[in-house]
Amino acid sequence: MRNGYGLRMPTGEHDTEGPSRSGVGVGVASVAVPSQAGPHEAEFQLSVGEGKILQFKKKPQIAAVAELVWNALDANATLVDVELRRDWDAITQIVVTDNGHGMTTDRARAAFAGYGETWKTGKTHTEGNTRILHGRNGEGRLYAFALGDRLTWESVAEVEGELVGVRINGDADHATIWRVVETEPARDKTGTTVRIDVPQGKPLRGLERQDAAANLTAKLAFYLRAYPDVSVTFDGKRLDPSDIIVGEPIDLRLDLPEEYTQEDPAPVVTFVEWNQRMSDRRMLICNADGIALYEQGREWTDSIVSFTPYLRSSLFNDISVDDLHGLPMSHGGLLDVAAKAVQKHLALRGAQISAAVVRQLKDEGIYPYSGPSASGTQAIERQTFDVVVTVARDALPVKGAARQLSVSLIQTALESSPGDLHTILAKVLALSDEDRRHLKNLLDSTDLTHVIEAATTVTNRLNFIGALRKILADPQLRKDLREVDQLHPMIAKNLWLFGEDWNMAMNEVGLTNVLQAHLEDQLGEDVVLENQLEPVTQPDGRSGRVDVLLFRSRRDDSSTERLIIELKRPTVRVGKKELDQIKGYARAIVDDPQYSGVDCKWRFYLITYDYSDKILRDIRQKDKPEGLADDHHDYEVWVKSWGEILDTAEKKLLFFQRQLNYEATDDRVTQHLRESYSRFIPEALAEDGQNGAAASNSSTGSETPSTLHP
16 A cells, blocks of 8 residues: 555555574674673674775765665654764764664674675564665665774663663774674663764765755655654754755656556556755666665756656566666666656756746846837747746845846847856855756857857957948048057958968967068158057157058967058048058068068958059959969068958858847947047047947936847
């Protein structure tokens, strides 16, 4: 018969006799070691190797605590307390106390004398047929080595109306030897106390995590729900599954392989959802009663749903530890269908939770999107926003302007600067490292942020191209544009205009001396290096105009390339003189002793607003790209107008522009200039922006941040 939680309840037909006070033999896996302490004291040496015992030191720490709790529950305890004793915040001792029926000396000798020996073998319920049994393999006590090196059990049992006591000692330094001593009862009631001494410096992160109690609760959940009179306390906190379970556990239908279809009851995965993040996320293999026996497979990581899957089957009722380790071989088909069922339900729950979060934001009037998406990119952005805000739902402020601002910041970051998203989640919303890591893995696996970042890059570049066209096409703006502190900084930030590979190129400081040495002789005194820019003043006090030389380099394991760009003043029309100058400069640099014979490719660009017809033959040569005026194995000289540079860059973005359905309108490019390059644009544009901003501020008053969104 099963109770309401799926646990089989006792029916009276099970063997309930416990071992008697005397007459219990030593397990076959041990030999008695002579003791000098008399008949009430004995030592037992396990015949298995010490390495076999010490492997338990590697067991998960919460699993070790769970085994000690199970031993108490198997002894019919109704109260189990796990105390973590600390000194200067470090755990120095772990004490597990219960009020179970305890151990007699004979039972202790039987249990600790042999590896795998236990009174529970062949039984399904505790003494008195009270509750279902967990352990049957005689290994649970050895898990304590995962927590410390010196182990002590002190137990009091009742025999024929009298209380008797026993103490058992074990030490990791002699892992196969156990000392069992008959003692006076240490207390006036039955029960057992386990003390584990933690060596100095031993990390117990599994017990010190914030979710340690929740992880332990997950392992005991079915049992604690089935037996509400049982109380388990961990580090001062009573474990109550109802505190952390969301809704009711759900049994998932499995598409069972044929060999499992005749099982009664059929294997089932019970999906239990938690209201807090768990660090232990493997599938728990359980017997038919829901008693967790083993953690199987990979960790289930999900950024939205925190859960534990329990695979329950009568096939695991009497399974040995070795067989549990071999489950992928013996029951691989069952594990596969269980994993598929979990994955399917997980996707459903994620969608349900996300829909509920979005619906709530809409009801509050702070969801930043309305109507259908204008483009595929916006649809991806919206999809990403829904994922992010769902993951961060518990970190969002509950209400008010702070909640609205947080939602606004997430949307703004996705729209214009996805790289800032994790900073916002960490510093503004204080999202945990673990949640941010889960979110990053999710977004990386779907490439959503990469698409948004690419779309943002494309729109920013289209806006910059349009903005530069706007300035150069206007005679007054073109005249007002200063090379030193306006044109140069904007171009230096957008070297992708000359090829994508140059976008991340570095300014090579060591190149300065050589460039400077040949500068005046070849290019004239009106050209300055970009790292030596200073305001130029003419004798009459007016601002002087100069040409600026940008230089970058990039290198890998096999080659080095250098880019030299001379930005001519928009008022200069390049002719034969300027072309000869840049050619001479290129040859002087390449032939300089510092670089002569060095494996390097140089590219020299002369960039101008317009050039003379007299150099057309030089820059439109047969079988050469237009603009290439001098072509040698180690260097090239190019002459390009701004119109040609911008046209070429725009064509490379044309495909993405169509996909984005984006048009760089005059308003957009002007706004882009004011937002991104306010310090580098002519005053006429900046003044319009300030006036516009003032007008905007006067009209919006104290409106909330949601007005920032379209």
